[in-house]
Amino acid sequence: MRQPMEERKVSISRPRVAVDFPASFMLVASMNPCPCGYYNHPERSCHCAPGQVQQYLNRVSGPLLDRIDLHVEVTSVTYSDLSSTQTGETSTTIRERVMRARQIQQERFHRHPQKNANATMQGKTIQQHCRLNEASTKLLQVAMDKLNLSARAYDRIRKVARTIADLEEKQNIETQHVAEAIQYRSLDRENWSR
Numbered sequence: 001m002r003q004p005m006e007e008r009k010v011s012i013s014r015p016r017v018a019v020d021f022p023a024s025f026m027l028v029a030s031m032n033p034c035p036c037g038y039y040n041h042p043e044r045s046c047h048c049a050p051g052q053v054q055q056y057l058n059r060v061s062g063p064l065l066d067r068i069d070l071h072v073e074v075t076s077v078t079y080s081d082l083s084s085t086q087t088g089e090t091s092t093t094i095r096e097r098v099m100r101a102r103q104i105q106q107e108r109f110h111r112h113p114q115k116n117a118n119a120t121m122q123g124k125t126i127q128q129h130c131r132l133n134e135a136s137t138k139l140l141q142v143a144m145d146k147l148n149l150s151a152r153a154y155d156r157i158r159k160v161a162r163t164i165a166d167l168e169e170k171q172n173i174e175t176q177h178v179a180e181a182i183q184y185r186s187l188d189r190e191n192w193s194r
């Protein structure tokens, strides 16, 4: 699973032949927060024993979590929110924003036909397109230390921050984009179950 997620291909090598199969895909996965399902629930309490939540989370390996761009915690919706008459953004509006961000990325990589989105950036391209200002660099350093993030998570945060900036059609990555991207690493955090 790790190689296709990282390199978007599956390599099979045998003594006489080595073949690469393209494997570019989008992985969407969900899990309960703990065995009983109520960890972090706004109204109900979790009945799991100490250590059980961490043990449950450990069933998904760190290197696999590392390779997932966005970790989003979805807590239950309250009745008042459900019955609210206020409407949010429509999918049509969101779609337009996504299309514009995709367009920006295609223009960014027009000289690199093998790249078409921020997610495909590696090494040098990350350095080139994900420059951080001083405040953002400091913020990310603090997050790396406090949340005990890996080098892979560090690159991922910068790429996600680039995408958030693209969605706002901003030329430069700003501090709030980095702050938002850090929030999407919630399962890397050591304090998930503490």
Ligand SMILES: [Zn+2]
Binding pocket: 034, 035, 036, 037, 038, 039, 046, 047, 048
């Ligand atoms: Zn629980």
